[in-house]
Amino acid sequence: MKGTNLDIAIIGGGASGMMSALSAVKQSEKLNIAVFERLDRVGKKILATGNGRCNFSNINTSVSHYHGQVPDFADYPLKEFTVDDTVNFFNTLGVFPREERDGRLYPFSLQASAVLDCLRNELSRRNITVYTSRKIIDIKHKGSVFRLSDQDKNSYTAKSVIIAGGGCASPSLGSDGSAFDLLKSLGHRMEKTYPTLVQLRTDTEGIKGLKGIKTEAKVSLIHGDRIITAKQGELLFTDYGISGPPVFDISVELTGKKNASVEIDFMPEYDEKAVFEILKHRTGVLSHLTAENYFVGLLNKRVGNLIARRAGIQKLSMSVSEFTEVLLWKLAANIKHYSLNITGTQGYDNAQVTAGGISVAEFDNKTMESKVISGIFACGEVLDIYGDCGGYNLQWAWSSGYVAGRECALKCLKYRK
Numbered sequence: 001m002k003g004t005n006l007d008i009a010i011i012g013g014g015a016s017g018m019m020s021a022l023s024a025v026k027q028s029e030k031l032n033i034a035v036f037e038r039l040d041r042v043g044k045k046i047l048a049t050g051n052g053r054c055n056f057s058n059i060n061t062s063v064s065h066y067h068g069q070v071p072d073f074a075d076y077p078l079k080e081f082t083v084d085d086t087v088n089f090f091n092t093l094g095v096f097p098r099e100e101r102d103g104r105l106y107p108f109s110l111q112a113s114a115v116l117d118c119l120r121n122e123l124s125r126r127n128i129t130v131y132t133s134r135k136i137i138d139i140k141h142k143g144s145v146f147r148l149s150d151q152d153k154n155s156y157t158a159k160s161v162i163i164a165g166g167g168c169a170s171p172s173l174g175s176d177g178s179a180f181d182l183l184k185s186l187g188h189r190m191e192k193t194y195p196t197l198v199q200l201r202t203d204t205e206g207i208k209g210l211k212g213i214k215t216e217a218k219v220s221l222i223h224g225d226r227i228i229t230a231k232q233g234e235l236l237f238t239d240y241g242i243s244g245p246p247v248f249d250i251s252v253e254l255t256g257k258k259n260a261s262v263e264i265d266f267m268p269e270y271d272e273k274a275v276f277e278i279l280k281h282r283t284g285v286l287s288h289l290t291a292e293n294y295f296v297g298l299l300n301k302r303v304g305n306l307i308a309r310r311a312g313i314q315k316l317s318m319s320v321s322e323f324t325e326v327l328l329w330k331l332a333a334n335i336k337h338y339s340l341n342i343t344g345t346q347g348y349d350n351a352q353v354t355a356g357g358i359s360v361a362e363f364d365n366k367t368m369e370s371k372v373i374s375g376i377f378a379c380g381e382v383l384d385i386y387g388d389c390g391g392y393n394l395q396w397a398w399s400s401g402y403v404a405g406r407e408c409a410l411k412c413l414k415y416r417k
């Protein structure tokens with residue numbers, strides 16, 4: 001295996017790496033392109049996306065859904081390879097799209113394996129070499145070529161290299177942070193990373209007994225006196241804190257913020273006064289009940305009991321007929337503003353995405369080429385760009401991978417002449 005000479009070496013067989021390979025080969029079938037993947041198969045993470053259904057894009061894609069030190073960096077690639085281009089691309093490979101809530105796009109079969117299979121088939125049809133179980137551990141710039149080494153001491157030379165190794169979220173699915181090290185060793189700067197699109201750890205007193213409960217709610221992220229962001233959806237309580245789509249969404253804005261908290265609104269459809277009136281009415285018709293059963297039919301019983309305790313009800317055996325208006329206002333306030341301190345996140349092992357990464361200031365977003373070393377390109381999550389929950393991260397992988405592959409191929413072809 002020693003001394004394999006390549007035009008383009010792509011490090012990482014994830015979403016952005018496979019897209020970059022297919023985009024490069026589109027420029028010329030004569031290019032000698034190889035994808036290096038450290039796991040025993042490519043695209044493992046794709047299989048886990050969208051709960052196994054692969055939310056591969058979102059019709060509402062625009063740069064406003066992206067974050068990082070310079071989110072505008074994403075604008076050109078997203079416009080160069082748009083959502084329509086993505087849908088057409090997958091359609092020509094056989095993946096018919098299905099649109100669900102908030103513009104989320106999935107394969108019609110709702111199987112993530114459909115997206116991966118069509119990419120793998122296309123790599124094979126286009127004769128792109130795929131090396132699996134090959135972790136690239138070193139890249140050296142030697143004259144006009146790059147020398148790559150893998151963990152088994154095999155070496156390869158390539159005229160250009162596309163680094164598509166992802167971040168460090170969910171390392172069991174492939175991205176272990178080694179792509180950061182490769183780019184740093186080539187002289188690139190890195191922005192601090194955080195796990196994002198991740199479950200939140202909270203103080204456990206306020207969620208005691210709620211493990212496993214799912215409920216519709218609005219969850220606000222509070223920092224200082226400010227509401228940073230608020231999202232509504234199905235909230236899941238766990239033994240360590242909270243999870244579910246609204247939590248993943250707000251976790252994107254948590255990066256770098258200390259002493260933040262969340263406020264849960266269990267009745268977002270009503271303002272506090274309306275909640276008070278609903279409670280007052282219930283008190284009249286349910287005066288024969290105890291506090292323990294007062295919320296049944298309005299809120300999850302266990303959630304109701306915690307709210308009752310927070311509002312000052314010491315004993316759940318208290319009769320509803322004893323509820324005062326002052327108590328009802330306290331109950332209404334806790335239903336609308338149930339506060340929990342955030343003590344951390346569930347970490348990279350459970351995060352869907354890495355916030356931060358290699359600084360985009362040292363890349364040209366028209367080509368995805370490094371401004372530090374000519375011939376080095378990067379795409380996907382390894383760069384300091386991350387998107388909201390809802391298909392935006394895969395869209396970034398497709399768009400940035402497309403531009404990197406195309407421009408890298410054009411550069412190789414230019415020097416071939």
Ligand SMILES: Cc1cc2nc3c(=O)[nH]c(=O)nc-3n(C[C@H](O)[C@H](O)[C@H](O)COP(=O)(O)OP(=O)(O)OC[C@H]3O[C@@H](n4cnc5c(N)ncnc54)[C@H](O)[C@@H]3O)c2cc1C
Pocket residue numbers: 011012013014015016017036037038039042043044045046048049050051054055056057134135136137164165166167169170173174175176177178179351352353379380381382390391392393394395397
């Ligand atoms: C559980 C889960 C669910 C998700 N759901 C969605 C969703 O529904 N929609 C959405 O838009 N986004 C989703 N995401 C995020 C999305 O999957 C990623 O943002 C996207 O896959 C990033 O693509 P990438 O190619 O940059 O990196 P990755 O997909 O991480 O691929 C990088 C690849 O490079 C390989 N690699 C790394 N280093 C090396 C090396 N040194 N040598 C060789 N190979 C290397 C890795 O093994 C990996 O296969 C989800 C993520 C997770 C973890």
